[in-house]
Amino acid sequence: MGNYAGVDWASEKHDVLIADGAGEELFAGTFCHDEAGITSLCRALVKRDVEVVAIERPDGLLVERLLDAGVQVLALHPNQVKAARDRFRASGGKSDRFDSFVLCELARTDSHRFRILEPDSEETKAMRALTRAREDLVGARVSLGQQLRAELDRFWPGAVGLFSSIDSQISLAFLARYPSPADAKGLGEKRLAAFLKNQGYSARKTPSQLLEHLRAAPAGRAGQVETRTRRSIVLSLTRTLQVMVEQIRELESEIAQALRTHPDGKLFHSFFISPQSVICAATLLSEIGDCRGRYPHRDAIAAQGGHAPVAVESGKRKNAKFRWACNKRLRRALETVAMSTMKWNPWAADLYAQARARGHNHRRALRTLGRAWSRIIWRCWRTRTPYDPAQHTALKQHITVTIPSPSRPRPDSKTTARIASTLTSSKLQTAGG
Numbered sequence: 001m002g003n004y005a006g007v008d009w010a011s012e013k014h015d016v017l018i019a020d021g022a023g024e025e026l027f028a029g030t031f032c033h034d035e036a037g038i039t040s041l042c043r044a045l046v047k048r049d050v051e052v053v054a055i056e057r058p059d060g061l062l063v064e065r066l067l068d069a070g071v072q073v074l075a076l077h078p079n080q081v082k083a084a085r086d087r088f089r090a091s092g093g094k095s096d097r098f099d100s101f102v103l104c105e106l107a108r109t110d111s112h113r114f115r116i117l118e119p120d121s122e123e124t125k126a127m128r129a130l131t132r133a134r135e136d137l138v139g140a141r142v143s144l145g146q147q148l149r150a151e152l153d154r155f156w157p158g159a160v161g162l163f164s165s166i167d168s169q170i171s172l173a174f175l176a177r178y179p180s181p182a183d184a185k186g187l188g189e190k191r192l193a194a195f196l197k198n199q200g201y202s203a204r205k206t207p208s209q210l211l212e213h214l215r216a217a218p219a220g221r222a223g224q225v226e227t228r229t230r231r232s233i234v235l236s237l238t239r240t241l242q243v244m245v246e247q248i249r250e251l252e253s254e255i256a257q258a259l260r261t262h263p264d265g266k267l268f269h270s271f272f273i274s275p276q277s278v279i280c281a282a283t284l285l286s287e288i289g290d291c292r293g294r295y296p297h298r299d300a301i302a303a304q305g306g307h308a309p310v311a312v313e314s315g316k317r318k319n320a321k322f323r324w325a326c327n328k329r330l331r332r333a334l335e336t337v338a339m340s341t342m343k344w345n346p347w348a349a350d351l352y353a354q355a356r357a358r359g360h361n362h363r364r365a366l367r368t369l370g371r372a373w374s375r376i377i378w379r380c381w382r383t384r385t386p387y388d389p390a391q392h393t394a395l396k397q398h399i400t401v402t403i404p405s406p407s408r409p410r411p412d413s414k415t416t417a418r419i420a421s422t423l424t425s426s427k428l429q430t431a432g433g
Helices: 035-047 061-068 077-085 097-111 121-157 169-177 189-199 207-216 224-261 265-269 278-287 298-304 328-341 345-359 361-382 395-399 413-432
Strands: 005-010 013-020 025-032 050-055 072-075 310-314 317-321
Touching: 005 035, 005 061, 005 097, 013 072, 013 097, 025 035, 025 097, 035 050, 035 317, 050 097, 050 317, 050 413, 061 072, 077 097, 121 278, 121 328, 169 189, 169 224, 189 207, 224 265, 224 278, 265 278, 265 361, 278 310, 278 361, 298 361, 328 345, 328 361, 345 395, 361 395
Parallel strands: 005 050, 050 072
Antiparallel strands: 005 013, 013 025, 310 317
């Protein structure tokens, strides 16, 4: 039997403690987070026959190097380590060296209670990098759009609300051409119509309606110098947003391509009706991964995604609480699946309606439906089989309902009819075979 180690990682250094099977310390040291330090750390583990390493993170460069060194990695949640500290202390003290000791002890005495980290494939890790980068860029775009909106509210409120969103392509093109009230002073209906035509505007509003919106807005009272300064700020924010929007579009194209070529791409995409629904499908794939041993039972995905409640029992009391510690990205993706399927799947719409009838609010009803979908996703994922409505027993039982109740979201009639036709043809083929 090999030895055990605990690594308390940080951005600049890593504290390591190695112990044998009896808990006797064999080595303790600190390594810098550079090539020489990480190489020395891995060499120290291999030299002392370390079999299992405990660390408080599931990914990253250090974890990949530990796996390359041939050791088994226990990726522990920080809450698990926090709860274990009091086993070895009474004073409440904390240090990096002490944390490496706690991690080492957990690896030595409780490794059988935690799952060994199994890395995903290169395709899945690439997909995860793409979806998370897009999410970060979208967050930055929203923040920058709010800053642009606030700037316009100060001296040109007419440009706010002119188009569908402040960071839409046509809105940014308009602000790049007319960044201040002075620039739009001579703007007439013909000139605006030519601009809209050049931008390929969908004509939701006529040029006269847009001009009326501009003229009806309250006029700012900024002076010439202030207006010139704020005009420059609007141009800077607009150009930055234009670049950001284009980069997000390119990332989305890469995500769509990666989803098409991934071995599990068709599986996760099968839960969406629209062929354009690639972002949520890719997020599900990247956050769940392709390591089938990671989720051993059907509620494991729901727990990881925060759609399974936490049971709290004491004596005669038994409560269910909201699960805070979870994968937030997976939580949002499961909520998106629940919301989108209510529009076309009678079973999903009925399950949501039943949850609301029990007194659950919208978010809790979504988690109820998301938990049900996570079980189906888990089954399809384990068997590597795309979702097929014709094989969904619960959907077959609800597809005969033609008049939804007023409290139930009404599924799209064309999509429901198409599903019913698929189920009927499936039954005929089964009978004929």
